[in-house]
Amino acid sequence: MGRQGSMALLAFTLFGLLSSVKADSIGYGYNLVGLDDLNNGGGVVGYLELVKATETYGADVKNLKLVARYRGSDRLQVHISDADSKRYEVPQELLPRDPVDSFKANRKLFGRLKVEKSGVISSKKNQLEFHYVAEPFGFAVVRRSNGEVLWNTSAPGSGLFNNIIFKDQYLEISSQLPYKSALYGLGESSRPDGLRLSHNRQYTMWATDIGSWNIDIDLYGVFPFLVDVREGGLTHGVAIMNSNGMDIVYNDTSITFKIIGGVFDFYFFSGPAPIAVVDQYTQLVGRPAAMPYWVLGFHQSRYGYNNVEQLDYVMKKYAEVNLPVESMWSDIDHMDHYKDFTLDPVNYPVDKLLPFVQNLHKNHQKFIMILDPGIKIDTNYSTYVRGDKLDIFMRNGTSHRYVAQVWPGATNIPDFLHPKSQEFWSTEVAEFHKVIPFDGLWLDMNEPANFCGGPTCYFPPGIQTCPQIDECCMICDNTNLNRWDDPPYHINSLGIHRPLYAHTMAMNCEHFNGIRAYDTHNVYGMSEGLATYRALKELTGKRPFVLARSMFLGSGSYAAHWTGDNGATWGDLQYSVVSIINLGLFGVPMVGADICGFNFQTNEELCIRWTQVGAFYPFSRDHSDIHAGPQEFYLWESVTETARSVFSWRYRLLPFLYTLMFGAHKTGAPIFRPLFFAVPEDSRTWDIADQFTLGTDLLVSPVLQQGQVTVNAYFPQGVWYNLFNPSQVVRANNSFHTLDAPLDTINAHVRSGSILPLQDLAPTTTQARKTPYTLLIAMDPESDSFNAPSAICDRRSKATGELFIDDDDTISMQVKDGAGSLVTFEATRKDGVYVLKADVEEGAYAVKQGLMLQTVSVLGVRTAPNSVKVNGKYEAVNVTFDNKASYLTLTDLNLPIGKDFEVSWDCSGSDAFTS
Numbered sequence: 052m053g054r055q056g057s058m059a060l061l062a063f064t065l066f067g068l069l070s071s072v073k074a075d076s077i078g079y080g081y082n083l084v085g086l087d088d089l090n091n092g093g094g095v096v097g098y099l100e101l102v103k104a105t106e107t108y109g110a111d112v113k114n115l116k117l118v119a120r121y122r123g124s125d126r127l128q129v130h131i132s133d134a135d136s137k138r139y140e141v142p143q144e145l146l147p148r149d150p151v152d153s154f155k156a157n158r159k160l161f162g163r164l165k166v167e168k169s170g171v172i173s174s175k176k177n178q179l180e181f182h183y184v185a186e187p188f189g190f191a192v193v194r195r196s197n198g199e200v201l202w203n204t205s206a207p208g209s210g211l212f213n214n215i216i217f218k219d220q221y222l223e224i225s226s227q228l229p230y231k232s233a234l235y236g237l238g239e240s241s242r243p244d245g246l247r248l249s250h251n252r253q254y255t256m257w258a259t260d261i262g263s264w265n266i267d268i269d270l271y272g273v274f275p276f277l278v279d280v281r282e283g284g285l286t287h288g289v290a291i292m293n294s295n296g297m298d299i300v301y302n303d304t305s306i307t308f309k310i311i312g313g314v315f316d317f318y319f320f321s322g323p324a325p326i327a328v329v330d331q332y333t334q335l336v337g338r339p340a341a342m343p344y345w346v347l348g349f350h351q352s353r354y355g356y357n358n359v360e361q362l363d364y365v366m367k368k369y370a371e372v373n374l375p376v377e378s379m380w381s382d383i384d385h386m387d388h389y390k391d392f393t394l395d396p397v398n399y400p401v402d403k404l405l406p407f408v409q410n411l412h413k414n415h416q417k418f419i420m421i422l423d424p425g426i427k428i429d430t431n432y433s434t435y436v437r438g439d440k441l442d443i444f445m446r447n448g449t450s451h452r453y454v455a456q457v458w459p460g461a462t463n464i465p466d467f468l469h470p471k472s473q474e475f476w477s478t479e480v481a482e483f484h485k486v487i488p489f490d491g492l493w494l495d496m497n498e499p500a501n502f503c504g505g506p507t508c509y510f511p512p513g514i515q516t517c518p519q520i521d522e523c524c525m526i527c528d529n530t531n532l533n534r535w536d537d538p539p540y541h542i543n544s545l546g547i548h549r550p551l552y553a554h555t556m557a558m559n560c561e562h563f564n565g566i567r568a569y570d571t572h573n574v575y576g577m578s579e580g581l582a583t584y585r586a587l588k589e590l591t592g593k594r595p596f597v598l599a600r601s602m603f604l605g606s607g608s609y610a611a612h613w614t615g616d617n618g619a620t621w622g623d624l625q626y627s628v629v630s631i632i633n634l635g636l637f638g639v640p641m642v643g644a645d646i647c648g649f650n651f652q653t654n655e656e657l658c659i660r661w662t663q664v665g666a667f668y669p670f671s672r673d674h675s676d677i678h679a680g681p682q683e684f685y686l687w688e689s690v691t692e693t694a695r696s697v698f699s700w701r702y703r704l705l706p707f708l709y710t711l712m713f714g715a716h717k718t719g720a721p722i723f724r725p726l727f728f729a730v731p732e733d734s735r736t737w738d739i740a741d742q743f744t745l746g747t748d749l750l751v752s753p754v755l756q757q758g759q760v761t762v763n764a765y766f767p768q769g770v771w772y773n774l775f776n777p778s779q780v781v782r783a784n785n786s787f788h789t790l791d792a793p794l795d796t797i798n799a800h801v802r803s804g805s806i807l808p809l810q811d812l813a814p815t816t817t818q819a820r821k822t823p824y825t826l827l828i829a830m831d832p833e834s835d836s837f838n839a840p841s842a843i844c845d846r847r848s849k850a851t852g853e854l855f856i857d858d859d860d861t862i863s864m865q866v867k868d869g870a871g872s873l874v875t876f877e878a879t880r881k882d883g884v885y886v887l888k889a890d891v892e893e894g895a896y897a898v899k900q901g902l903m904l905q906t907v908s909v910l911g912v913r914t915a916p917n918s919v920k921v922n923g924k925y926e927a928v929n930v931t932f933d934n935k936a937s938y939l940t941l942t943d944l945n946l947p948i949g950k951d952f953e954v955s956w957d958c959s960g961s962d963a964f965t966s
């Protein structure tokens with residue numbers, strides 16, 4: 052959670068005025084004067100010279116080095132930096148990637164390639180082409196297959212942005228964009244505009260601790276990555292690997308990056324399918340982390356559970372009303388004076404908390420605890436003492452440590468880039484785990500937050516504790532600002548150009564190696580996340596679970612995310628869909644928003660609708676603020692009923708969801724996807740922000756507005772079966788359909804052509820994953836109308852699906868070494884005969900677990916078969932047929948899920964099945 056008080060917004064508006072300097076005086080650009088092949092032929096290195104110096108925003112860097120490099124068939128990197136000295140870049144230890152250091156740029160060395168007025172450097176293998184113009188230097192990226200210009204930093208005519216600007220604390224570059232481009236990404240923020248980026252907006256990249264109910268401003272995470280869908284649906288991606296503060300201005304036909312440090316390091320991903328873009332991007336920044344199975348269960352949390360008795364009460368209530376609940380979470384309530392790794396001796400004494408957690412574990416439930424990065428300065432606090440001894444705290448620009456104020460009062464902030472910080476953090480995590488065997492860690496306040504903020508802050512003499520824990524009570528001197536706290540260009544933080552030091556560390560704070568918070572601010576949360584992931588991995592040797600608030604490109608490879616302190620409003624419910632889709636694009640598929648809203652008092656109708664949507668979030672958690680009333684599902688009968696209905700389906704769908712997680716881990720594929728992933732060629736899908744699919748096979752069309760009882764939902768071409776009531780079918784052809792959605796109903800439809808692996812509902816995921824499997828097979832209906840003559844049952848149809856299972860202890864999800872099994876299912880109908888086949892890759896794990904397929908449910912069947920063959924032999928399986936729903940069920944199959952099998956049946960009449 053964050054601070055409640057409203058920001059002193061007006062005090063900072065002056066910075067807005069200061070930063071409006073006339074654009075044409077900022078810089079005159081560079082000329083390309085030398086060019087050479089990269090040794091491996093995969094691109095070029097170039098040498099750029101400054102055209103004419105200006106002083107606005109500081110002196111220009113005189114000589115630049117350009118590296119344009121192809122990788123594989125779908126990635127192009129364009130890196131531009133100071134040719135003469137090394138500059139800050141996103142630390143390799145946080146995000147390992149191929150450095151460009153080894154390529155030398157020097158005017159004299161060049162000879163092999165002539166610098167033309169303009170030229171093209173292409174690689175036969177790559178889908179993208181690098182074009183340049185020499186004077187002033189500009190570059191373009193073109194899709195080879197159709198010649199479409201995806202990026203062009205030269206403006207038509209003598210446009211304003213013809214020039215690249217490169218100063219120590221100000222970098223600027225722009226590209227032309229077609230007016231009709233559909234852009235997505237550039238997070239993190241809450242977006243009332245919907246999913247697609249709006250023209251004439253600024254997106255500010257600055258990790259900020261402020262409630263996510265605040266719209267259109269920089270929030271906790273920083274993801275300078277965009278996805279661009281063009282006419283016809285061809286899609287590409289652009290990432291800039293730069294962690295300095297930046298404003299990204301999207302105008303009608305241009306996009307401009309105004310960055311206050313680092314280098315230009317662009318990556319272009321050729322797609323051309325939207326999902327391929329995420330695949331290519333996560334190949335660079337890291338594939339999403341595997342998540343333990345239990346993370347897919349339903350989680351309960353609240354800031355303001357006052358003692359262990361309350362935790363116990365809440366868990367008992369869920370059990371009493373028969374709602375599944377996977378875990379209890381503990382916010383800062385459990386801490387002794389808000390100190391990390393401690394317990395409040397009165398309300399959360401170990402002799403009460405430990406038995407509570409042991410009891411959870413006995414019931415197959417989990418316990419997750421919160422951590423903040425700030426370590427209270429207290430010589431009687433062992434965590435502080437150990438950190439002090441290892442000397443791993445951030446310094447204030449001198450040899451002294453920086454002092455911040457967070458919940459516990461005066462704190463030092465760990466430097467997670469320090470070589471000894473891992474030892475520090477791992478020790479603290481391990482020691483605390485001996486006290487309370489928690490199952491995962493939840494990282495809050497890691498922007499890092501500071502209730503004060505300023506270059507020098509100190510406590511007034513005599514003051515030890517602040518009267519108000521979340522109000523700054525230090526004295527901060529902001530008069531003599533240095534060039535880090537007060538850089539020449541002020542990014543538009545919070546939309547008011549709030550100073551960089553506000554609510555965080557001073558910008559001249561230093562890591563052990565002298566790198567400043569000015570450069571690393573946006574990766575601070577990532578550095579803590581990585582240290583936490585490693586600490587858990589070392590501790591248990593098993594797959595860790597970390598939920599992190601502040602993130603950066605690549606953070607998804609070790610942490611899940613929630614959308615932070617949202618509000619209990621209908622608007623927040625709407626933004627949640629957009630934010631979760633965006634995080635999926637950013638490579639963070641395991642993400643959710645606090646169900647029923649965190650801040651403000653929720654209400655029954657909102658909570659019903661939110662529960663319906665939240666059951667389909669990849670990460671599904673109810674969490675509320677201490678200032679709002681409780682909102683557990685059992686508090687309203689209607690919410691309880693709703694939760695029972697939607698969560699019984701979520702739990703049945705666990706094998707399907709876990710298999711989607713496996714896909715995300717292998718290829719980056721988001722679990723929770725926008726409609727333009729399904730039909731990018733239909734531009735009507737580009738603006739849909741109120742529907743989503745899970746994988747490709749489940750389409751969810753929720754109600755996100757108060758009082759609404761119908762939805763106008765888009766359906767991709769095909770037949771779609773209502774998950775909750777399969778007799779309700781939508782036959783669609785990339786078309787909108789109006790559906791009833793009374794208060795107790797959410798529309799979720801299964802795509803024909805899909806096979807969903809299911810299990811049974813159980814109180815926890817541990818129990819659910821031991822129940823027998825069901826395959827839900829959605830075939831095209833045998834006839835277009837259910838009353839058509841039976842001859843039409845010859846229509847061919849095919850459905851496919853997958854199931855991944857493993858022990859969820861292994862760090863990655865894999866079928867190698869018997870760690871997991873992958874089963875591919877295919878059902879076909881030809882001449883009235885249905886054949887279902889299972890093809891197993893590495894069945895050993897599944898066989899060892901004794902996991903069985905008991906039931907096959909088939910949608911779209913018009914007549915009951917008179918007999919069934921299993922593995923080629925007639926078997927007396929239990930056949931039930933629901934005529935109205937065209938729903939065939941075969942039970943008692945008893946087939947080991949780890950072995951290939953074939954089940955067939957005949958709907959064509961009597962001939963085929965004479966035995």
Ligand SMILES: *[C@@H]1O[C@H](CO)[C@@H](O)[C@H](O)[C@H]1NC(C)=O
Pocket residue numbers: 182191192193200203204205206207208
């Ligand atoms: C980029 O834009 C400039 C100015 O309009 C134009 O001259 C140049 O041809 C464009 N580059 C490509 C590859 O289209």
Ligand SMILES: *[C@@H]1O[C@H](CO)[C@@H](O)[C@H](O)[C@H]1NC(C)=O
Pocket residue numbers: 074211212225300302305306307
């Ligand atoms: C974007 O639009 C704003 C307002 O219309 C204008 O002031 C600014 O110069 C434009 N920026 C670019 C890079 O074209």
Ligand SMILES: *[C@@H]1O[C@H](CO)[C@@H](O)[C@H](O)[C@H]1NC(C)=O
Pocket residue numbers: 431
């Ligand atoms: C240090 O902590 C111990 C145990 O928590 C306590 O008994 C003692 O009073 C504390 N000392 C000071 C100086 O706060």
Ligand SMILES: *[C@@H]1O[C@H](CO)[C@@H](O)[C@H](O)[C@H]1NC(C)=O
Pocket residue numbers: 447448449451452506507508
């Ligand atoms: C750093 O901390 C020391 C000790 O508190 C203080 O005297 C000094 O003014 C601080 N310097 C800056 C730049 O914050």
Ligand SMILES: *[C@@H]1O[C@H](CO)[C@@H](O)[C@H](O)[C@H]1NC(C)=O
Pocket residue numbers: 784
């Ligand atoms: C879907 O619509 C398209 C264009 O309107 C049409 O050409 C096509 O035949 C339709 N397909 C089906 C299966 O109805």
Ligand SMILES: *[C@@H]1O[C@H](CO)[C@@H](O)[C@H](O)[C@H]1NC(C)=O
Pocket residue numbers: 929930931940942
């Ligand atoms: C056959 O399966 C149905 C469920 O599909 C079940 O209700 C019924 O009891 C089963 N019959 C037998 C004889 O097992």
